[in-house]
């Protein structure tokens with residue numbers, strides 16, 4: 001409660017008219033000495049001390065502004081380049097929270113076959129053409145292939161997403177574990193990671209000699225989310241492909257009403273989700 005000063009008390013006891021103000025003669029004379037406290041707080045009980053007056057509430061600390069959602073040009077999931085197949089339109093993020101599989105950006109999700117330098121390229125140009133190393137991102141999970149892919153309209157398709165690293169160079173750009181788990185196999189061009197969630201991540205075309213050097217024994221193959229597991233290259237079991245990561249996610253899913261079984265699931269939405277976090281510095 002606000003305490004009134006002596007001056008304020010005097011003003012309260014002063015009557016005013018249009019001609020001015022004068023002290024009300026009817027008012028009792030003021031006593032000299034300090035004014036009586038006007039607080040109505042009860043007196044503290046014996047042995048207690050009076051509580052301090054309540055301070056004004058502190059202003060709410062201002063929350064730091066939420067980071068702007070990172071964005072970059074990317075086509076929606078399922079929007080494949082014309083003539084390259086019919087894409088899945090499933091918007092599910094099948095691996096919510098996963099780490100983007102390249103350690104650093106920028107990275108370019110697009111087709112190796114239907115991009116420059118591929119055998120169905122839109123025009124002349126090599127795999128290192130600057131147009132391949134540019135946005136927008138494009139989904140190619142359902143790109144035309146003869147491989148079984150139950151999540152695609154055709155029942156067949158590419159099974160994964162192709163991603164080019166920041167530059168057109170082998171053995172430079174690190175690949176990392178999408179989640180904590182265990183590397184269950186290292187083939188001639190495929191690394192399989194069984195995540196703690198039960199999902200399986202498959203990384204193709206790494207520098208396989210480098211992968212084997214990092215994980216020489218079965219005891220060495222438990223990995224943490226974000227741990228380096230190899231570098232982007234073009235290994236293809238004795239042949240070569242273009243410099244890129246082919247990335248797959250497998251998870252239990254029911255297709256066409258059948259009991260759930262482990263299948264390739266659309267990859268693009270999880271990559272968009274995780275790349276946005278990477279660009280925001282959240283990893």
Ligand SMILES: [Zn+2]
Pocket residue numbers: 112158160161162246247
């Ligand atoms: Zn591929």
